[in-house]
Amino acid sequence: MAGLSFFAIMILAGLQSIPRSYYEAASLDGASSLRQFWHITLPGISGVLFTAILLRTIWVANSMDVIFVMTGGGPGYATYTLPLYAFLEARTNLNFGYGSALAMTFTILLLGVVILYLKRSAKAVQ
Incomplete structure (x- = not known):
């Protein structure tokens, strides 16, 4: 790991x-x-664990390149992640609109996780 x-x-x-x-x-x-x-x-x-989980989530979200190089998303769709799927849709299938929409959806999901983290951190400080 x-x-x-x-x-x-x-x-x-x-x-x-x-x-x-x-x-x-x-x-x-x-x-x-x-x-x-x-x-x-x-x-x-708990604060340290939550920060570690947040960092790991963001790092996994950005590890699309490793998955692509190692497996290409296969066998079948076994190692597909949302960023990899967005990349493959945009680059391989030339479906740029759908790939961009997937990437933006994933970015908004990560933003939601970060906002929850910041709200939790603000409560812990008070």
């Missing part, structure tokens, strides 16, 4: 930002390891 080390460093930085005193207090209160993970670790790195 491309970018695994990048995401590992991001998550490690998020884990290191959680104060150790939270875990000490939870263990004194009798919280199990699972409860500590669920109520301390996961909320502590």
